[in-house]
Amino acid sequence: MADKVDRLIRLYFQNMFPKLINLKKAELAVHTGTDENVGGGKLENNYNNPVEGAMSKAEMNKDLNDLIRQEYIIGSFYRSARPDIQEVLVDKYRKQMSWVRIASDHNIDEKTARRWRDDFKRGVSAWIP
Template sequence: MADRIDKLLERYFTGGLDLEIKMREHELRQNNSKKDENIGGGRAQNKYSNAFENTLVRIEQDEKLNALQEQRAKIKACVDKFDREHKEVFNQRYRNRMGWEMIAQLHYVDERTPRRWRDALKVKCQQVDL
């Protein structure tokens, strides 16, 4: 379970989760309707095209997009419970992929301290059912 949460946190801090959300929105915004091949044929006179509204509904009701956005919100809520130094350690570990020894030296703490901070973040993430 800890490995799954580590991967989620890495996706969040590196921006991979935001990228997935943007890509999914882009996919949903693409017009998937087929071109009209009725060359020279008649068209309905009273046909109302509401493509914009249909796109908005498609985006709002997409389960995958909603799950990704909910996941991002939960992780953000967990991270926001910590102070600036803890967030800096999380960024260094997950975004910059620094080792624990280097992080400990940069913050003038024992090597075990940033690991405890990471463990506290994981516990908070588990509490919100990530």
């Protein structure tokens, strides 16, 4: 089940979302230096505020907004899960333990651990397109 949601959950548990968000913000902060005034006419009503322009560019960027939204959704579902389910998710995604080891460490059936993971993924995938 290595699908998009599984990959995003793995990124969340490996604490990669803050790094990806900061990288995307840094990419947006780099000025390309291209002149959009190709018509040759005089630019009227020129309002140039670089800070406001950078903020506007970041707010309108779909990839950045998707990363922030995905981190929020996964974090919300994780924080609302029961502590035993949280431990299973951490063992699977952060510690990358096998299902057999997770089941024996938590004194549950392997099917139960997988079902908890699948329920978590189903809940997250309902909110992440």
